[in-house]
Amino acid sequence: MNDQWILDDLGSVLDPPTEHAPAEVRQRVLAGLTTDRSRRITWSIQPVWRVAAVGGLASLVLAGLVVISAVRIGDHGPAATAEAAEILHAAADAARQAPAGAPRSDQFVFIESEVWYPAAGERSGSGLMRSWRSVDGTRDGLVWTEIPNPDGRNQTAIPGCQNGRAPVWGEQGTLREDQTRACQPDPAYLPDLPTTARDMLSYLETAAAEGQDADSRAFAGAGRLLITHYLTADTRAAVYEAVALIPGVTAVRDVSDAMGRSGVAVVREGQGVRYDMLFDPSTHQFLGWQLGASADHSSLGAQQTRRQAILRIAVVDAPGQVP
Amino acid sequence: MVDGGVAVVTGSAEPGKLSDTRVIEESLVEPGLFGLLYDRHEASLYRYAYRRAGPGIAEDLVAETFLVAFARRRHFDPVCGDARAWLFGILTKEISHHHRREKTRLRAVARSCQTEVANDSADQALVSADARAARGLLAAALAKLSRGDRDVLLLIAWSGLSYTEAAQALDIAVGTVRSRLNRARRKVRAALGGDDPTRVIEESP
Structure with a gap:
């Protein structure tokens, strides 16, 4: 079709001078992602999902935080600060001592957490969430929310x-037997994860999505693994130690999680987003994961957008079974 | 309809290699993740918006497209097409608010191609005077198309959407895409070279 040629030619004449839109456009969009214009979000979180009043809640959450500056370690550039690394290595040591073996493929990973959402409307606070996800991703699981x-x-x-097809949802959150869609299994347990810090870091960097720098990807990827997957003892330790190798990771004291538990946080900020990985200061156990707009994000100011405190992670034999 | 609630707990097997659909689902819980969609599709949307609406407006169109998409992400249905088609559909609606501006832009190109054929040396090395003239005729023809016909023609020619994707983007039947495209092409060819639509192009090097 020759008119395609002439259309391409005209298009090239009209092309923008640069491949990408100006950085301000990206900033504007990212700033917009921390406030939710679609009131009805998702059934499990809708009642409490509201935009935090800028400054109010956010400043409470962030009050009194001390951020330690970065120090250079070895030849790997400025890795996590010494204080952040200390928190992470203590967490890794504790993880290795906690028995956590591999689950069977027909089992389910039970995760109990408290999920908090910013509130500026009539509802506020947080709610308990329990999920049962198939270990190998082929079996039907369940999610239950208090609210x-x-x-x-x-x-x-x-x-x-199963075999590339999954049932679709019916009206009442149940699955329809008569209709399926294409899918990829989403296992709650990944048997082939690396067990050393370096390999884990490479995995987190390369397995992550494009569009962010490798360090942000690795940190966000680590947090997502921790709150969504069952990890064996050595894999969990490797995740913590991998995070200690990520540049720009700092420690923040006196952070509270979605349950109100006080902890120490390992924090990374970048591209307008701040991620917190929380640990219990005495047991060194992972407490939870939270994210928000970073303080330097000028148009909005610091803002927490989501906090999830992990209460229990266990392996059970059936969805709905509480250990 | 994707039930976003499940995104609460369905983490990714590989934390970053999320499909667009998964990014949208999971952004119901972690809004910041929607930024990935921006990084994946911004360049192609920006180019398309810039071609159609020009500088100063394309930037707003792209930002608004992603913010509208973000607000509506709960209603994104992967069964009805992929995220790219969905985003181009939103962008097309945004562009439609600026159709006068688009026409002005096209007419300006048409005029400049008619008057500057002889004195653009850099361009002449690549494009013959004939093709240059054709460019102007095409721009003029595009300005005269109905909005619906122009949307279909340019979505397919400039964004690389398939007929099916264009139908999904514009929320019309594939048959309608075909008929609009045929009509648009017929008019464009008539403007370019009368009965022999390829004449102008084949005379160029």
Whole structure:
């Protein structure tokens, strides 16, 4: 089709001078992502999902934090600060001593957490969430939330993915037998994860999505693994030690999690987003993960957008079974 | 409809290699993740918006497209097309608010191509005077198309969407895409070279 040629030619004449839109456009969009214009978000979190009043809640959360400056370690550039590394290595040591073996593929990973959302409306606070996800991703799981959705429903099935197909959801959070969609299994346990810090870091960097720098990807990827997956003792230790190798990771004292538990945080800020990885200061156990707009994000100021405190992670034999 | 609630607990097997659909689902819980979608699609949307609306407006169009998409992400349905088609659909609606500006831009190109054929040395090395003239004729023809026909023609020619994707983006039937495209091409060809639509192009090097 020759008119494609002439259309391409005209298009090239009209092309922008640069491949990408100016950085301000990206900043404007990212700033917009911390406030939610779609009131009804998702059944499990809708009642409490509200935009935090700028300055109010955020300043409470961030009050009294001390950020330690970065120091250079070895030849790997400015890794995590000494204080952050100390927190992470203590957490790794504790993880190695806690028995956590590999689950069977037909089991389910039970995760109990408290999820907090910023509130500026009539509802505020946090709610308990329990999930049962298939170890290998092929079996139907379940998610239960303390706060019901607008239809009064507390639970929804998680479709397992078998032979590339998964059942679709019906009206009441149940799965339809008569209709499937294409899918990829989403295992709650990844048997082949690296067990050394360096390999884990490479994994977190390369397994992450494009568009962010490797360090941000690795840090966010580590947090996501910790709150969504079952990790064996040595894998968990490797995640913590990998985080200690990420440049720009700092320690922040006296941070409270979504349950109000006080902890120490290992923090990374970048591209307008701040991630906190929280640990218990005495047991060195992982407490939770939270994120928000970073303080230097001028148009909004510091703002927490989501906090999730992990209460229990266990392996059970059936969805709905509470250990 | 994707039930976003499940995104609460379905972490990724590989933390970063999320499909667009998964990014959208998970952004229901972690809004910041939606930024990935920006990084993946910004360049192609920006180029398309700039071609159609020009400087000063393309930037707003791109930002607004992503913010509208973010606000509506709960309603994103992967069964009805992929994220790229969805985003181009939103962008097309945003562009439609600026159709007068687009026409002005096209007419300006048409005029400049008619008057500057002889004195653009850098361009002449690449494009013959004939093709240059064709460019102007095309711009003029595009300005005269109906909005619906122009949307279909340019979505397919400039954004690389398939017929099916264009139908999803514009929320119209594939048959409608075909008929609009045929009509648009017929008009463009008539403007370019009368009965022999390839004449102008084949005479160029």
